[in-house]
Amino acid sequence: LSLVSDLRVAVAQSQLQMWLQPKLSLRDGRPVGAEALVRWAHPERGMVSPADFVPFAEQTGYITLVTDWMLAEALRTLQTWQRSHPDLSIAVNLSTRDLQDPGFAPRLAQRVAASGVDPQRLRLEITESGLMDDPAKSVALLHALRAAGMPLSIDDFGTGYSSLAYLQKLPVSELKIDRSFVDGLDAAPATQRLVKAMIEMGHGLNLMVTAEGVETPAERDTLKALGCDVMQGYLGSRPLHGEKLDAWLLSST
Ligand code: G
Ligand code: G
Ligand code: MN
Ligand code: NA
Numbered sequence: 001l002s003l004v005s006d007l008r009v010a011v012a013q014s015q016l017q018m019w020l021q022p023k024l025s026l027r028d029g030r031p032v033g034a035e036a037l038v039r040w041a042h043p044e045r046g047m048v049s050p051a052d053f054v055p056f057a058e059q060t061g062y063i064t065l066v067t068d069w070m071l072a073e074a075l076r077t078l079q080t081w082q083r084s085h086p087d088l089s090i091a092v093n094l095s096t097r098d099l100q101d102p103g104f105a106p107r108l109a110q111r112v113a114a115s116g117v118d119p120q121r122l123r124l125e126i127t128e129s130g131l132m133d134d135p136a137k138s139v140a141l142l143h144a145l146r147a148a149g150m151p152l153s154i155d156d157f158g159t160g161y162s163s164l165a166y167l168q169k170l171p172v173s174e175l176k177i178d179r180s181f182v183d184g185l186d187a188a189p190a191t192q193r194l195v196k197a198m199i200e201m202g203h204g205l206n207l208m209v210t211a212e213g214v215e216t217p218a219e220r221d222t223l224k225a226l227g228c229d230v231m232q233g234y235l236g237s238r239p240l241h242g243e244k245l246d247a248w249l250l251s252s253t
């Protein structure tokens with residue numbers, strides 16, 4: 001696909017954009033931070049969704065360029081929020097390719113230190129299935145990132161095959177329940193029991209539990225009743241960029 005060979009150019013020519021989707025506390029509705037989602041403003045194809053290029057970028061290894069660009073953009077944004085929004089964090093998605101590079105953690109630690117941003121405000125998300133590609137290596141890299149002060153999240157939880165023994169070894173502080181469990185949750189008693197068990201397991205491991213893909217008030221209320229801590233999804237907000245992001249930031253001080 002020619003999209004992939006374009007990706008180097010995209011990074012070089014600033015065709016990528018970082019969009020931010022708010023994460024809201026289920027206790028009081030206040031924002032706790034946002035997840036960074038990449039978009040590609042392609043000169044001919046228009047706005048390309050990550051679903052259409054992240055898998056190819058992962059196969060070719062170009063995803064590491066995307067990750068590096070997103071991390072730089074997240075750090076730049078956190079610098080501008082230092083005064084106005086010091087409590088908001090940004091979560092960047094890492095790919096398995098990043099986890100295979102032993103130089104990744106020390107390089108990132110150095111970049112964060114140079115930026116002056118509190119590393120606690122830069123959260124890193126790793127998918128459950130990505131972790132299981134090379135579990136031993138992943139554990140080592142996650143410990144290095146955690147030692148450098150960055151909080152870690154397990155993304156798409158419930159869709160991979162991690163064992164409880166493995167989960168207990170990971171230095172993570174957040175579990176993100178995959179949106180497939182959230183869709184229609186209020187009308188699905190069996191899924192509610194499953195999600196309740198996931199939340200209790202997360203809390204048992206001292207993790208904050210976030211639900212992804214929350215689209216309706218009924219789904220939100222169900223998650224809240226089940227003890228879930230944080231929600232993310234179209235009900236709270238779509239991913240934001242530009243003026244809409246500015247407006248949201250203004251309203252959330
Ligand atoms: O934003 P959207 O729903 O279109 O994203 C589709 C998929 O792409 C999601 O699974 C999301 O995790 C992934 N994704 C979005 N941004 C990034 C990124 O910067 N890096 C990686 N590795 N994946 C991303
Ligand atoms: O895999 P990951 O969690 O990183 O993917 C996040 C993706 O999910 C983003 O591309 C985002 O656009 C999408 N998304 C965010 N909120 C919702 C939602 O409420 N419903 C659906 N269907 N997708 C969502
Ligand atoms: Mn994610
Ligand atoms: Na996810």
